[in-house]
Amino acid sequence: xxxxxNAPMKTPNLTSRRAVAGMATAAVLVxxxxxxxxxSAWLPPTRAWLAxxxxxxxxxxxxxxxxxxxxDEPESxxxxxxxxxxxxxxxxxxxxxxxxxxxxxxxxxRMLEVPAIVVERPGQTHFQVIAPxxxxxxxxxxxxxxxxxxxxxxxRIRLTHEDLVQSQTSFLKTLGALDVEQREIKRLKELIxxxxxxxxxxxxxxxxxxxxEADLKANHEALLLHGLSAEQVAFIRSExxxxxxxxxxxxAPKELIHPDEQESADQSEAANSLADQSPGYGTKPAPLLxxxxxxxxxxxxxxxxxxxxxxxxxxxxxxxxxxxRDAGLLAEAARKKLEVQAVxxxxxxxxxIRDLAISWLGNSVETESRAFPFYVLLPNxxxxxxxxxxxxxxxxxxxxPGQRMQLRVPAERWEDRIVLPVGAVVEDGADFFVxxxxxxxxxxxxxxxxxxxxxHVVIANDGSLFPGDVVATTGAHQMQxxxxxxxxxxxxxxxxxxx
Numbered sequence: 001x002x003x004x005x006n007a008p009m010k011t012p013n014l015t016s017r018r019a020v021a022g023m024a025t026a027a028v029l030v031x032x033x034x035x036x037x038x039x040s041a042w043l044p045p046t047r048a049w050l051a052x053x054x055x056x057x058x059x060x061x062x063x064x065x066x067x068x069x070x071x072d073e074p075e076s077x078x079x080x081x082x083x084x085x086x087x088x089x090x091x092x093x094x095x096x097x098x099x100x101x102x103x104x105x106x107x108x109x110r111m112l113e114v115p116a117i118v119v120e121r122p123g124q125t126h127f128q129v130i131a132p133x134x135x136x137x138x139x140x141x142x143x144x145x146x147x148x149x150x151x152x153x154x155x156r157i158r159l160t161h162e163d164l165v166q167s168q169t170s171f172l173k174t175l176g177a178l179d180v181e182q183r184e185i186k187r188l189k190e191l192i193x194x195x196x197x198x199x200x201x202x203x204x205x206x207x208x209x210x211x212x213e214a215d216l217k218a219n220h221e222a223l224l225l226h227g228l229s230a231e232q233v234a235f236i237r238s239e240x241x242x243x244x245x246x247x248x249x250x251x252a253p254k255e256l257i258h259p260d261e262q263e264s265a266d267q268s269e270a271a272n273s274l275a276d277q278s279p280g281y282g283t284k285p286a287p288l289l290x291x292x293x294x295x296x297x298x299x300x301x302x303x304x305x306x307x308x309x310x311x312x313x314x315x316x317x318x319x320x321x322x323x324x325r326d327a328g329l330l331a332e333a334a335r336k337k338l339e340v341q342a343v344x345x346x347x348x349x350x351x352x353i354r355d356l357a358i359s360w361l362g363n364s365v366e367t368e369s370r371a372f373p374f375y376v377l378l379p380n381x382x383x384x385x386x387x388x389x390x391x392x393x394x395x396x397x398x399x400x401p402g403q404r405m406q407l408r409v410p411a412e413r414w415e416d417r418i419v420l421p422v423g424a425v426v427e428d429g430a431d432f433f434v435x436x437x438x439x440x441x442x443x444x445x446x447x448x449x450x451x452x453x454x455x456h457v458v459i460a461n462d463g464s465l466f467p468g469d470v471v472a473t474t475g476a477h478q479m480q481x482x483x484x485x486x487x488x489x490x491x492x493x494x495x496x497x498x499x
Contacts, residue, residue, distance in 0.1 A: 080487045081444040083479055093475035103469045105416045108458050111408040116320040118403040127251050129308040131301040132227030134161040140297055146392035147287040150252035155307050157246045164226045168242045171219040178212040250288055286314035313397045316378045320407040321371040330374050334358040338410045340376055345404040418459040423474035425457045435479050437470040
């Protein structure tokens with residue numbers, strides 16, 4: 001009975017349970033459908049919460065590690081304006097100990113920078129070596145491209161000019177007649193002293209001697225006009241021989257002779273300046289470059305014909321090309337003889353040629369370019385002079401015509417300003433920053449830039465930096481990139497990236 005009585009009781013319970021389960025399943029399905037329909041509202045916050053929970057242990061561990069490391073090293077990521085560089089990192093950006101300099105107040109001269117080019121000095125750089133007389137070239141002692149000393153023998157010419165031969169012959173005849181007359185006068189003086197002959201004959205001979213001396217002087221001048229030197233005429237007089245050949249030597253430019261041999265104080269000053277700034281030849285005449293040789297042995301040449309062309313590169317001009325509006329500033333700099341600097345366009349940017357001055361200003365403005373030219377004297381130096389065993393000497397000058405430069409002319413002077421190299425300041429939008437050393441860290445400090453050029457940056461003395469603060473004078477751009485990378489900011493892809 002008991003079994004029969006219990007059996008009917010199980011059926012309603014089972015049915016109710018199934019009903020509840022069905023309702024629960026339906027509710028879950030409805031809830032799931034609702035959540036799926038509204039997933040855009042709850043899914044992102046849920047993901048963010050899960051990510052925070054997953055990163056919590058790592059952050060805790062990092063905080064613990066940072067807490068222990070704080071006893072040894074300050075945390076580099078604690079401040080977005082602080083940066084710690086390893087020793088290797090400092091070397092990679094060139095930040096050596098000598099590139100860490102204290103800030104100091106100093107005077108600064110703003111420079112007007114204009115493009116320029118090295119040019120030759122008109123009428124003074126090139127020299128024509130000409131044939132003084134008509135003849136045949138028998139020797140050529142010059143090679144194109146070599147450098148020779150002034151007054152070196154370059155050509156030998158066998159003279160064929162008939163007038164020159166006649167002038168030499170007349171000179172020798174007059175010399176012979178004068179010798180005879182002088183001996184006769186000596187003999188007559190002895191006879192007169194003895195009372196043998198009257199003194200009238202001696203007077204006639206003395207008059208004849210004076211006429212011969214006048215003829216000899218005229219013949220002497222004629223030989224000089226034909227192109228013979230005073231030494232050559234003296235040779236004819238002493239040796240009593242005709243000159244059949246003529247030696248042609250390299251000229252000795254007046255501006256390259258020793259200062260004691262100059263005729264004016266200006267030339268002497270130029271020679272002294274050249275000697276001081278051009279090591280390699282001192283006060284001796286500078287070597288001349290053989291640019292061309294125009295004749296060959298056996299060639300017949302006329303008087304005045306160009307035998308060779310020489311160039312003197314010991315001094316050149318730098319031709320600056322300024323704007324028309326800068327003419328007044330350049331005139332003031334020339335009047336005050338202010339120091340002008342030149343920077344070669346090629347090579348190291350820190351090469352600055354100092355102690356220059358404006359020589360003269362142009363008197364016209366170019367019609368098309370509107371450029372105003374001015375000229376700066378450039379003393380040259382020998383860059384390469386190989387040793388030779390008696391052969392041709394091929395040397396190279398440091399500055400050459402056609403070389404491009406930048407001229408820097410003083411324009412304005414400021415006092416008590418903070419002046420740093422251009423590599424010490426980095427630009428980020430409207431801001432400029434300098435990195436100040438603070439122990440092993442570098443702190444980025446905003447500054448106000450008054451002026452900057454290719455070499456220097458002038459910073460206002462407004463309290464952002466103080467005299468004595470040690471700053472990095474190079475590598476500011478790389479340190480700014482490192483700070484941006486550390487803080488997660490994007491780096492300008494055009495700002496010094498590497499592939």
